[in-house]
Amino acid sequence: MRVSWLRASLRTRLVVLGLMVNLTLAGMLTAVALLSWQSLLQQDLHARGDAISGLLDSGLAALLAKGDHFGIYRFAESGVESRSISFLVVRDAAGHVLVHTAPDDRSAQLAPMPVPDTLYKLWQAGPVLALNRDIHYDGRKVGSVQFGLPLEDIRTTFYGLLLRCLAISSLGVVGLLLLQHLLRCWISEPIEGLVLAAKRMARGESGGLLPRSGPPEVMALSESFARMRESLDERMASMRIQQDTLNAIADHTYAWELWFDPQGRVVWVNPSVERITGHTVEQCLQSERYLLDMVSDIDRDRVSCALRTSLADRKPGQGFQFRVRHKSGANLWVLASWTPIFAAEGQYLGIRVSLLDCTESLENRRALEQAVSRLRVEQLRASQHLRDAQRERAMLDTLLASLYIGLVFVDGERRVLYANPLFSQFWGLPQLDELAGHVLEEFLPSLAELLHGHSGEVELKLDDGRIVLVRLSPIEGDGDSGSLLLCEDVTAARASAEQLVFLAERDTLTGIFNRRRFQLEIERMVKQSERSQRSMALLTFDLNDFKLVNDNHGHAAGDMVLIDIARVINRTIRQSELFCRLGGDEFAVLLPEADVFDASMLAGRIDQHIREIAFDFSGIERRVSASIGIAIFPDHAATADELVAAADAAMYDAKKDDENGCWRIFDGATMQASLTFRPPHKHDYDGRNEPTVIV
Numbered sequence: 066m067r068v069s070w071l072r073a074s075l076r077t078r079l080v081v082l083g084l085m086v087n088l089t090l091a092g093m094l095t096a097v098a099l100l101s102w103q104s105l106l107q108q109d110l111h112a113r114g115d116a117i118s119g120l121l122d123s124g125l126a127a128l129l130a131k132g133d134h135f136g137i138y139r140f141a142e143s144g145v146e147s148r149s150i151s152f153l154v155v156r157d158a159a160g161h162v163l164v165h166t167a168p169d170d171r172s173a174q175l176a177p178m179p180v181p182d183t184l185y186k187l188w189q190a191g192p193v194l195a196l197n198r199d200i201h202y203d204g205r206k207v208g209s210v211q212f213g214l215p216l217e218d219i220r221t222t223f224y225g226l227l228l229r230c231l232a233i234s235s236l237g238v239v240g241l242l243l244l245q246h247l248l249r250c251w252i253s254e255p256i257e258g259l260v261l262a263a264k265r266m267a268r269g270e271s272g273g274l275l276p277r278s279g280p281p282e283v284m285a286l287s288e289s290f291a292r293m294r295e296s297l298d299e300r301m302a303s304m305r306i307q308q309d310t311l312n313a314i315a316d317h318t319y320a321w322e323l324w325f326d327p328q329g330r331v332v333w334v335n336p337s338v339e340r341i342t343g344h345t346v347e348q349c350l351q352s353e354r355y356l357l358d359m360v361s362d363i364d365r366d367r368v369s370c371a372l373r374t375s376l377a378d379r380k381p382g383q384g385f386q387f388r389v390r391h392k393s394g395a396n397l398w399v400l401a402s403w404t405p406i407f408a409a410e411g412q413y414l415g416i417r418v419s420l421l422d423c424t425e426s427l428e429n430r431r432a433l434e435q436a437v438s439r440l441r442v443e444q445l446r447a448s449q450h451l452r453d454a455q456r457e458r459a460m461l462d463t464l465l466a467s468l469y470i471g472l473v474f475v476d477g478e479r480r481v482l483y484a485n486p487l488f489s490q491f492w493g494l495p496q497l498d499e500l501a502g503h504v505l506e507e508f509l510p511s512l513a514e515l516l517h518g519h520s521g522e523v524e525l526k527l528d529d530g531r532i533v534l535v536r537l538s539p540i541e542g543d544g545d546s547g548s549l550l551l552c553e554d555v556t557a558a559r560a561s562a563e564q565l566v567f568l569a570e571r572d573t574l575t576g577i578f579n580r581r582r583f584q585l586e587i588e589r590m591v592k593q594s595e596r597s598q599r600s601m602a603l604l605t606f607d608l609n610d611f612k613l614v615n616d617n618h619g620h621a622a623g624d625m626v627l628i629d630i631a632r633v634i635n636r637t638i639r640q641s642e643l644f645c646r647l648g649g650d651e652f653a654v655l656l657p658e659a660d661v662f663d664a665s666m667l668a669g670r671i672d673q674h675i676r677e678i679a680f681d682f683s684g685i686e687r688r689v690s691a692s693i694g695i696a697i698f699p700d701h702a703a704t705a706d707e708l709v710a711a712a713d714a715a716m717y718d719a720k721k722d723d724e725n726g727c728w729r730i731f732d733g734a735t736m737q738a739s740l741t742f743r744p745p746h747k748h749d750y751d752g753r754n755e756p757t758v759i760v
């Protein structure tokens with residue numbers, strides 16, 4: 066009933082309500098009229114009863130007291146008509162009927178009743194209302210009267226009143242119908258037009274006629290509706306664009322997207338399903354059974370249970386993997402994530418499931434796991450290698466730190482990679498911690514200069530006197546070049562070498578060059594003379610009777626003679642000339658680029674200087690002399706040995722001629738130059754380690 070009333074049209078509701086209001090008003094009007102009329106009627110009946118009772122009491126009281134039955138009769142006959150009563154029955158005090166004017170016995174036998182106080186009682190009373198009144202005279206009851214008040218006119222009036230009320234109600238209904246018709250014309254039809262337009266809008270149809278005439282309220286509603294329709298059209302257009310966009314986004318998402326309603330029915334599937342599984346969207350939308358059938362037999366129960374749980378939990382989830390059969394029959398691994406969907410009003414709409422094909426990533430993961438395990442093995446090996454390398458590095462560090470050579474590794478841009486402690490100590494630099502990464506130019510610009518295109522060895526003499534041997538070795542790597550720089554303090558070594566050379570070429574007693582150097586130099590000068598085509602000279606001399614000095618004054622005195630002669634003669638010869646002791650008391654002078662004249666001049670000076678030396682042997686002054694031989698290359702010899710032999714021959718010739726010393730030039734015609742090797746005097750190698758005298 067309630068539903069049918071709610072579904073009733075506005076016009077029906079208005080009509081029914083109007084009728085109800087109308088009938089209520091008519092009923093209330095009738096009720097009010099009847100109640101008012103009832104009240105008036107009751108008052109009227111009381112008034113009429115009381116008036117008639119008064120008249121009858123005044124007319125009959127004396128007659129009844131006297132017992133004048135005739136008078137009573139006449140009074141009754143004359144009084145019925147005039148007093149508007151239907152009948153009159155007069156009784157004496159004993160209740161005997163004295164006069165009876167009722168037209169029949171039935172009226173006379175009507176039971177007296179009180180004046181009715183309701184219309185119902187009045188209706189029940191019939192056409193005549195019988196009233197009974199006692200008659201008193203001098204304070205005593207002398208009889209009673211019963212008279213009937215006619216009610217026909219009252220009933221007629223009542224019917225008329227009812228008819229008028231009905232007429233008013235009918236007029237109200239007619240007016241209501243008329244009003245309903247007018248309402249239909251003025252309101253319902255325009256509203257129906259709006260309803261039709263709204264239905265067209267609801268069906269998504271644009272346009273539709275709106276009422277163009279009607280009362281201002283309807284027109285205002287129509288205009289508002291038109292504006293609303295325009296606004297709705299715009300919003301619909303915007304929503305269509307948004308919907309198209311969302312559809313495009315949803316349909317073109319890479320993942321396979323599904324929407325399950327709260328009952329587990331699939332509502333929407335995006336086209337990615339065809340790309341991933343080969344099954345079409347329409348096939349998937351057939352039923353959730355189709356989707357479950359796509360799941361592999363192994364995982365179906367698990368997936369079904371997970372779907373039910375997710376729908377019931379209404380919570381997001383992810384990381385659920387299962388297998389799906391591709392249309393071709395191949396098995397795919399998919400990774401599911403899901404989220405519940407709620408309408409703006411909070412209504413639960415189901416869950417949206419996203420499925421990603423993770424077959425390849427799983428295979429990749431397995432491959433990755435295998436690679437990781439292999440990598441771990443390699444890592445263990447690498448760790449072992451690293452430990453070995455660290456141990457070797459420690460050993461290498463120890464080795465490099467213990468070296469007496471400073472070394473530094475630099476990269477291609479001459480940034481320091483490694484420097485051992487001796488390198489820092491050598492150059493007065495900070496240790497490796499502070500050097501590493503810095504460019505060598507910052508600390509040793511001159512040394513860094515050497516790195517520009519140099520390799521091999523460079524010997525540097527430092528301001529403090531040290532001699533440093535720098536060895537440069539390029540390091541070639543794969544696209545990464547660098548250099549190794551070794552710095553060695555060779556000051557002591559160089560000094561030792563010089564000393565050795567000095568000792569090897571010097572005569573230990575006199576300090577002048579020895580036979581070894583003489584031999585080297587004479588061969589060199591001979592070759593030089595051959596190249597320059599200029600002559601050279603050899604001058605040899607031997608002391609005369611030197612044995613007597615030893616014998617007479619001791620060996621030390623002989624040594625003194627040899628030393629003094631070497632010192633004096635050494636002062637005499639030129640820088641380019643070479644003065645040597647060949648052994649014993651035999652000396653030689655090599656004169657480059659010299660001829661007979663030059664040699665003769667020198668021989669004269671030597672002879673003179675030797676003779677001028679006065680030796681003091683324990684208070685005894687002694688002087689010595691020498692025999693000097695001169696030979697010229699290439700005039701007197703073709704080789705160095707021949708030149709020595711020629712000079713010796715000249716010297717022996719001079720000793721033979723003059724025991725007191727003189728000099729001779731080799732003469733091939735008179736002298737016999739012997740090429741037989743003349744061994745050195747015994748005393749050249751007598752093993753004495755005399756202090757060297759630097760002349």
Ligand SMILES: Nc1nc2c(ncn2[C@@H]2O[C@H](COP(=O)(O)OP(=O)(O)OP(=O)(O)O)[C@@H](O)[C@H]2O)c(=O)[nH]1
Pocket residue numbers: 574607608609610611612613615619620621622623624627648649650720746748749
């Ligand atoms: N004090 C000294 N004597 C030496 C040294 N070397 C050799 N003698 C001696 O020098 C002498 C050389 O002797 P000779 O040249 O044969 O004889 P000489 O007395 O000079 O006679 P002539 O040469 O023929 O004039 C020998 O007695 C050697 O022992 C030396 O280094 N010191």
